[in-house]
Every structure is written in structure tokens, then in C-alpha cells.
Amino acid sequence: MMNIDQRPCESQRGGFSFENSRRNAMLEENLSKLGYSAPKARKTGTTIAGIMYKDGVILGADTRATDDMVVADKNCMKIHYIAPNIYCCGAGVAADAEITTQMMASNVELHSLSTGRPPMVVTVTRQLKQLLFRYQGHIGSSLIVGGVDATGTHLYSIYPHGSTDKLPYLTMGAALHSVFSLSLSTDRSGAAAAMSVFEDRYKPNMELKEAKTLVRDAIAAGIFCDLGSGSNVDLCVITKAGVEYLRGYDQPAQKGRKQGEYKYKPGTTAVLTKTVTPLSLDLVEEAVHLMDTK
């Protein structure tokens, strides 16, 4: 199909076709005029973080998935398996993060079988970045990839448009819907809160216990300070020896316990009068459907 922007003498170049993007934008505009809004994809809201410590890398994430302002999943898994020595935290649109990481896991397995070598973190990052760049930010997933491979410990962040960054400590949140968004703080999610904890307390070559506490505190900061993040803290510790996946490592947000008894005894409210009026209804039709409970 011919692209409107192409010069007429050129045949269709390869690559993703963005024709429907224009149609979708027009549809959204027309829908809002009628008073409806386009269905929003479920986002993970989210606070994810990663640090490099003495023996490897620790990834952390909260466990809340939101559908606009409703919590869709109170205990979702945001730390995804890529390879035995490489894990990836995903923020942004839940479906995008999930599918992208699953695809990457199978690509990495095939690549590793083809090369005959265990997979490298930089391979995963390169493939993810090229995939996301090809889709020009329409795949709304922000990722933190961390792992230990033959060349050492690595931690990368990948933004939805395909840019990457390699740092000793990273936090990410849900992607911005549009660059013109005014409520930047809610779109950023807990990333800023978590980063403030890291900037204050991160030291290179920390011990395991200290490092786990730091990541837990950073995610907890995101859980408390961001509406899109909540529930539990998941941690994933990756070292040369192996992986320790700590699902539900901590539950910082405990539901408050009621301090008093709020029940009233029957008879607390006096009954003054009681009137019973039977409604005379005619039975018109009766149908019985048995529920199959086998």
C-alpha cells in the first residue's frame, strides 16, 4: 500500500507501516467530540529499579497494575525472565512489557543455541532497543535489563522510543502518553521518588544485605508517593552463582487495623412505628435455567 508521505517514484520501503496511527488519532479526536473516550490500555503505573552491588545486580519492582484509576491487579509480576542469568523489569503498558519480554526470552534462547554460548545482557539490550525504535515509541514499555554474563555485571535502562542508558543504578516508571502531558508527576510514577532514595544512599560495591534494603526502600518510596504503584515489593538478586527471585519480599503498605468497635447492639435505635404493605404482583412468565456446576 502506498504511503501518503512517499515520493511517487519510490516503491514501498520496508519497515513498519504507520498508516493506522493517523486513523487512530482521528478516531480519538472524533470520539472525544461525541463525549466518549478511547479505551485506555492497562498500564502498570509502576516503580521499577535496579542497582549493581558487589557480587551482581538487584532488580526491584512494585506489584500494582492499574486500569486508569482502578487497581486491576494487586499482585502482578513485573520482573520478567529473559535468560537464566538475565532478568528484565517492565513498566508502562502491561501487555507491551509482557509480550516484548516474552519475545525477547525466546529470541535470546534461540540466539544462544545458535552461537553455542550463554546469552549476554548487551545482546538483549541491543535487540530490545532496535525493536522499540522500529515501532517509534508506539510500544509503550520502559524496561530495566540486568544480569551477570561472561563479561561481568551489567544494568541497562531502555526507554519506549529506543534509547538506552548504562548506569550503576536506575529507576523507571510508566512512559509519558504524550510529550504535551501536563500531569508529568503522575505519568512519571514512582521513578522520581525511587531515584531520590538512590541518589541519597547509593554507594558502589555494597554488601548484599545493604543493597537489598536500599532497593526495597526505593520501591517503597515509589509505593507511598505514587498512586500508580502499590502493594508489595518484589526483588530479584542475580549473581554469577545464580538467581534468587524474592516474590513478595516486603509488604510496606499494610492495611490499617481498626482501633475501635464500630458495631451497634440491636435495639440501639428505637422503632416507633412499623407498617407492612404487601405488593399484589401477577406472575407473567416463569423460566428456570439450571447452572452447570460440574
Place this chain on the structure above:
Amino acid sequence: MERHTTDSRVKGVSTGTTILAVKFRGGVLIGSDSRASIGGSYVASRVINKLIQVHDRIFCCIAGSLADAQAVTRAAKFQLSFHSVQMDSPPLVKAAASVLRELCYSNKEELQAGFITAGWDKKKGPQVYTVSLGGMLLSLPFTIGGSGSTYIYGYVDAKYKADMSREECLQFATNALALAMGRDNVSGGIIHLVVITEEGAEHIVIPGDKLPKFHDQ
């Protein structure tokens, strides 16, 4: 000269930026700040290095969308290394700039990245080229770019001298970058400088507390 994107319109992570490159006696100096921002209000990274080495003695600095810039420089790096193997000699700085220009011009609808290429080659010695957003290629004795450059046009026009020494040039570039970083909210962090001469490339980092101060209370 070139159109400067206002930062809020760059998709994804933006390099914000102040970048410059200056020719001096015997070499060329290329420098940048170290801030990457999202939406003009959150610093995604405060230590990013925007000076990308595309060949032994050719560096380019990036401005605009970080994703686009990373993709384009990767493609350019590959093309240049292949080209240098084919020609059996290091590529010309003009060749590097042309590769970037070709990529920027053919994909001008989709890309939002501008570059400054600087380096040294045997044919013409030290050179500075600028490739703007739409794919215009210009050769200049010195050039500045990025959102922060608007604040230092006056300074560089007044203070630039042809044929400076290495030390004078370092001071000139450091001052210019510090002034821009002081006024532009999406430029900041530390200063990265690379000095390229016939001998090779030397990377200098000036941390935030060692930046020159101008009437800062």
C-alpha cells in the same frame, strides 16, 4: 541558521543539550554537557556522554531525541568502519559528516536529531562540520548546537579567535559550555571534552564543582 527544536516537542528522552566544536592550532576540540531529560522537567540521566566516537579520530556529538541519535550514530559507525576497510585508510571527517547527513536527510520526516562532527584526517587536518535537523551539512571553523546554544551565540562570536592554542581553546569551550549550562534548564551536569589531534583523541571530564563560575552567588 538552523531550526532549534523546543525541547518539549522531542519525543521520548531528549538530550536537551549544549554542544560545540572548535578548531584550534593543530587539532579540534569537541564538547558537550551531560544531561538527558524527559518532557523538559525530569532529568533522565545526569551523566550521559553525548560525544560518540564514530572512528579513531572522528567524534560526533548528538542533540535532539536520544533514541534517534543513538540509532543514527550506530548506523553511521557501521558504515564508516566498512568504508574504511574498503578504502584501506581511515575515513575523512567529511565522509563521516556526509554519512550522517545522508541518514538525516533521507529520513527527515521521522528523525529528530542533529549532529556536530569533528575530527582530524590526513587530507585536510582538523575539521568541524555541522549536520542540522533537516540534513544540511556545513563546514565551519567553530559551531555550537542544541537548545543551550542560543544563550551563548553572543559569547562565542565575541570570544572566538582563529588559530588558538590548545589551552586557550579548552578555556574558551569550557567557559561557553558553563555559561550555557547556567542559563538553559535542559543542559547541565558535567562537561565532556575530547581533544582530537594527529596523535589521537583525549577525553577530558570537568566535574560540576570545577566548572568556571560567573557571578554566581
